[in-house]
Amino acid sequence: MxxxxxxxxxxxxxxxxxxxxxxxxxxxxxxxxxxxxxxxxxxxxxxxxxxxxxxxxxxxxxxxxxxxxxxxxxxxxxxxxxxxxxxxxxxxxxxxxxxxxxxxxxxxxxxxxxxxxxxxxxxxxxxxxxxxxxxxxxxxxxxxxxxxxxxxxxxxxxxxxxxxxxxxxxxxxxxxxxxxxxxxxxxxxxxxxxxxxxGEAPRRIGMAGRLAQTLRYGENPHQDAAAYTDGTNRPGVLTAEQVQGKALSYNNLNDTDAAYELVAELPRDRAAVAIIKHANPCGAAVGATIAEAYEAALRCDPVSAFGGIVALNRPLDGPTAEMITGIFTEVVIAPGADEAARAAFAKKKNLRLLVTDALPDPDQHGMLLKPIAGGFLFQDKDTRRVSADELKVVTKRQPTDEEMADLLFAFTIAKHVKSNAIVYAKNGSTVGVGAGQMSRLDSTRIAAIKSEDAALASKLKEPLVKGSVVASDAFFPFADGLLAAAAAGATAVIQPGGSIRDDEVIEAADKEGLAMVFTGVRHFRH
Known part of the structure; x- marks a missing residue:
């Protein structure tokens, strides 16, 4: 030849x-x-x-x-x-x-x-x-x-x-x-x-994608990496227009995707903001305006938000852009940005602004692959969502309407937190997040400690976790995690249920005067 x-x-x-x-x-x-x-x-x-x-x-x-x-x-x-x-x-x-x-x-x-x-x-x-x-x-x-x-x-x-x-x-x-x-x-x-x-798993499977960009490196400088599109043109980080800023890294892409998928699942009838750090939310909130939602999300953990990713479910406006530039932020992704916002970001040359024409559909199915020795694991994307009419109140006290709204909000956030996940929420905002711990009790304690730290940073009289609700991505295997949440100031609990010790946990909730609901749905995220 x-x-x-x-x-x-x-x-x-x-x-x-x-x-x-x-x-x-x-x-x-x-x-x-x-x-x-x-x-x-x-x-x-x-x-x-x-x-x-x-x-x-x-x-x-x-x-x-x-x-x-x-x-x-x-x-x-x-x-x-x-x-x-x-x-x-x-x-x-x-x-x-x-x-x-x-x-x-x-x-x-x-x-x-x-x-x-x-x-x-x-x-x-x-x-x-x-x-x-x-x-x-x-x-x-x-x-x-x-x-x-x-x-x-x-x-x-x-x-x-x-x-x-x-x-x-x-x-x-x-x-x-x-x-x-x-x-x-x-x-x-x-x-x-x-x-x-x-209705079955494919007998043979392979990766299907098209090269979108070759990346400088992967999670670490010694790892090669690239990004691929899957042909579905789903709104998100790979289909967004990058208005400004340097090239996105592997970690930027991963975290921005996590942020946009989370914010897309929050109520569309209210402005919503999610702040992500290392693929975990360090703050998320809904509000009357994007600026209000951002301020509430940032209050949850302003220290971790430094160098984070911000996702919005509304077009970015000037006032919110000015607030975001108040701390070092890696990436902002939103379904649009007005001229005032673009002008504010133009002063921060390294801040990446990504603009999409829509939010991703949280109900759109997809597949997830995870390499393991000798092959890989395959599963459907977790598109399951819980509604109020599915919840089962298992305690003597019923949650109030305000608590019920916060319980559903907190459980939605917990779905996007690495297991073991604990999320405290109050008035449509996260006020404490515990992620990725081997013990659910530790996640509960860490989330409360971070709430205390945030209160000190914002010079509040008491941690925002006081009077909050708490969500767990899986059941409490013992009553200790629930009791730690009550000690931190939580008044209501949402969890899947299904533990052999459910009766003990329910009894402990009743003794503490907590309202608790079971979802029957678990959201492990590894």
Whole structure:
């Protein structure tokens, strides 16, 4: 296999995403390349005034079955797969009237987009491309002679090759690798969808994503890292516009995602803010305005908020931006930002501002993969949410309406805290968070201690945890954690229940005069 350049004399173009294809075709045609195309792509090119040969001219067979069968023919695959260095292949081409194809430009039916839109089964099936992957794989296999392009961003490679004697082996080999990566991703998404339809785990699974950016390093400088998109275009850190600031790091991306997913789950009828540090919330609140919510969220743990990530569920305004710049903040993400906010942030060149067009849908399903020795674990994303009518009051005292609202708020936050998780909340704001401890009792105590520290920092007369409610992501295995929360000043408790010692814990709550509700839902987060 030599590194000789292969001139492009005939190109087959058949694309679903028509971005840039007309310009590519125009440049190819101007260079004397014969254009062959199908369906909508052919119509588009003809509308552009270009001479286009229908693929049926190559095959001698019309497109049939609503376009399901058009390129699955020796006239196409022979032109892509023929090894022109072999006399027997050349003889077969001549005998059967098969014309060589030097360039294949194909992208696939938008299965990912249909999946993200929640399309019905019939629509999903119609968005499974058959001829496209077959042609891509054929051309990529024969990359010694054929160039294959599956992505508009690689059109520049072809445009550069036109005036340079054709494509090089190095270019064709690289494009072949990209092509096989695309078909692997495509098939993986389809296989996973079929498994979900069958209500079972996929028998075989792999990663499906597209490189978004190569990162300087991972969690630590000695680790390589990159970020990939999954094709769903879900609103969030990877689809946001970065208005200003230096490139995002691995940890920035991870923490910003955690912040935006949390704030998206808070009530949409109120302004909400979440402040994240090392993937855990150090403050979250709802309020009448974004500024009010930010002030309350920051009050929970102003020390930990230093160097943190801030997520908002409303567009960022000037007054809130000025407040945020009062302490060192790494990233702010919001569904919009007004001019006053942008001007305030412009004074802080290293502060990253990310703007999206929407909040992520907390009910949208996804899959989570965790590598372990010899393989990996697979699970659905935790989209379970608890409503007031699901709660079971298990104590003599009923929670007040205000306590009930705070209990639901605190339990939502606890879902986003690393286990063992304890969250104290009051008036729609976190006032103490204990995360990631081996003992739930320790998490309870740490959250109370941090509330005391925050009170000192804000020069309050008493910790905000006094008169708060407390949420636990899993059951209290003993009464000690609940008693520690009561000692800290909590008046009501929300927890999943389900411990063999539930009766002891309920009895302890009654003795302390606490109201307690069971959710029947656990939210471990490891």
């Amino acid at each position: 030599t590194d000789a350049r292969i001139p492009i004399r005939r190109a087959l173009l058949s694309v679903s995403d028509k971005t840039g294809v007309a310009d590519l075709a125009r440049r190819l045609s101007a260079a004397g390349v014969e254009l062959v195309s199908t369906g909508g792509t052919a119509r588009l090119l003809r509308d552009e005034g270009l001479a286009v040969r229908d693929v049926s001219d190559l095959t001698g067979f019309p497109e049939v079955m609503d376009g399901r069968v058009k390129t699955l023919h020796p006239g196409v695959h022979g032109g892509l797969l023929a090894d022109r260095s072999k006399p027997e292949h050349l003889s077969a081409m001549e005998a059967h009237g098969i014309a060589p194809i030097d360039l294949l430009v194909v992208n696939l039916y938008p299965f990912e987009r249909a999946l993200a839109s929640g399309a019905d089964d019939a629509t999903m099936v119609e968005n499974i491309d058959i001829g496209g992957p077959a042609m891509i794989r054929a051309a990529a296999k024969n990359h010694a002679l054929v160039a294959v392009v599956t992505d508009p961003e690689d059109y520049e490679v072809i445009l550069g090759a036109i005036g340079n004697g054709g494509t090089s082996l190095e270019e064709r080999r690289r494009l072949a690798g990209i092509a096989y990566g695309r078909t692997a991703q495509y098939d993986q998404m389809i296989a996973t969808w079929f498994a979900k339809q069958a």
